[in-house]
Amino acid sequence: MAHQAHAYHMVDPSPWPLTGAISALLMTSGLATWFVYKTTTLLFLGTTLLLLTMFQWWRLIIRESTFQGHHTTPVQKGLRYGMVLFITSEVFFFIGFFWAFYHSSLAPAIELGGLWPPTGITPLDPFEVPLLNTAVPLASGVTVTWAHHSIMEGARKPALQSLTLTVLLGLYFTALQAMEYYEAPFTLADGVYGCTFFVATGFHGLHVIIGTTFSMVCLLPHTHYHFTSNHHFGFDAAAWYWHFVAVVWLFLYISIYWWGS
């Protein structure tokens, strides 16, 4: 234990923020080279480095918090603020895409036929797979809340079951969306409709994958008894992120799938 007169955590230097930044560079430039030159080397390298960073950094955090006890109350409070601010920044990220969608769809240009959906676009029926894709995040919101209450009440088995269910529902959503993307009658290149549709739903899908990963990374420590009934911030953060992802879907569904069809 450090000889400090405060309850905060002065972290030791570690290479993972650097490797994370390098992986971000490699993945973005790798994506560009894949699009242009059809080579996947950089992208593959970046993804491998990302996975390494995730594994090592989160292992380090678990060691610092669960095994070394550095996450005191003020540290946890700071982490909470951090997660809230991050989710707020993500909200604004999505607001941009919704702005783009409404800008193009509220007063459709003459080149689109002056109507929305534009001439030639057959939108997806909002009452088919998209409706199922709305029930799934709503159900997973229920299961993650169930998991949270189970953890707080000290009930291990229900917590394990509900958290697993949440992860499964997340994977199911991703699978359904992937199938929808494959079967869609329009593509990203189909004018502003295709662009706004796939960019907005695509980023949402990416966030679902991130949220599912977050929940999976919570499931593993939970099986090893890391959480206590009072101190389980990793889970809290995952649950908040998951609710955020579900709410974004609701907005997407109502704006793009329902109103926009």
Place this chain on the structure above:
Amino acid sequence: MAARLLLRSAFRAATTCLYLLCDSDVCLRLALFCVTSGIPTDEEQATGLEKVILKATKEGKDPYSMLKPKEYAGTKADPHLVPSVTNKRIVGCEEDNTAVIWFWLHEGEAQRCPSCGSHYKLVPHELPH
């Protein structure tokens, strides 16, 4: 709401299980089983700095100055007690001033704020090492 209903029925199922086994010995063992194979509490599992702070808070102590400083009258009889791990500490007096008056407080006799005259006394502060 569904979660609460689920939770209530799960809780009811768990408690009825416990009541059905009227044998007190079995009840105790079952209860212990639920506690030991359930989710641990902070008391059981906290370690390191978190555990030290948890124990100190239970005893009513604040070794890492997480709470607001205590209120004192600031008179000669009841000076502000300023904890310090060394023999001096900077004090910022906000008592009867429009600005914050900063000064070094040394160990020994109580000093007075150069602007409003409130009394401050350094007291040694023990850190749990």
